Amino acid sequence: MPELIEVEMYRADVDGLVGGTVQSVRLNDRRFARPKGAEPAQFEVLVGAQLTETRLHGKLLLATFGKPDAVLGLRFGMTGRLLVDGRSSIEQLEYASGRNEPKWDRFEIEISGQRVVVRDQRCLGSVELDPDLSKLAPDARRVSPDILREAFSGRSKAVKAALLDQSIIAGLGNLLADEALWSAGIAPGRPVDELSDVQLSDLSRHIVETIKRLTTTGGSNTGRTFDFRHEGALCPRCSGGMRSDRIGGRTSWWCSRHQS
């Protein structure tokens, strides 16, 4: 289940509570708060506030409140999920275990009688009050060839590493980045300053397209249309051998034939 896709589902869940009023807030695990060392008590300001809007920037889920004005930012890491009244729109997470323990409830907020819980086994997600939104990178769902070119300018790192860097482009995770590069026929290790105009435009289009496709088809299944992330796999497009390597600190898979 690709990353930004599921966060969008969580956003839709929270959006169903817009107009509601916060009755209680609880940070169960202070390690979950950002910035590191933030006081758990700060979240109390949300009590009595009204949820006015939800939106996404990259993988960051933002809930805006009024009276008093405040913004709550939620990050889900690799194993975080959101429960509303004990239910989640995501049945299972690939890398979360099948179990579902209440002890992993790191943050809870009650809005109009509905209990919103961030349950995160590995505790790699976080919650932040009034996150700094002034220097966010462009959102992956709205990239254009020009935006990509601008984001990559003055850089030389591998395109896969650049796509994973949330300060360059916000929203792509490991699977989504591999899939977009596969669709665009670009090898993940190719430095961004070597990409042609045509490749930049292909990449831009396939990023937007991949996110859109998986958002609409990913709800009822795993979100992935094929599986090529294993040894010996053949490319579903051209039957080339799939290769893997570590790029940008993460395992990347690509087709040795049609991606260059």
Added chain:
DNA sequence: CCGGATGTTCACCT
């Protein structure tokens, strides 16, 4: 026991 996993961040090199 070890390594790796849809993520982010920090420290430390070059």
Added chain:
DNA sequence: GAGGTGAACATCCG
């Protein structure tokens, strides 16, 4: 500043 690497975070799985 840029880029790379490795560790850390917490937990489970093969």
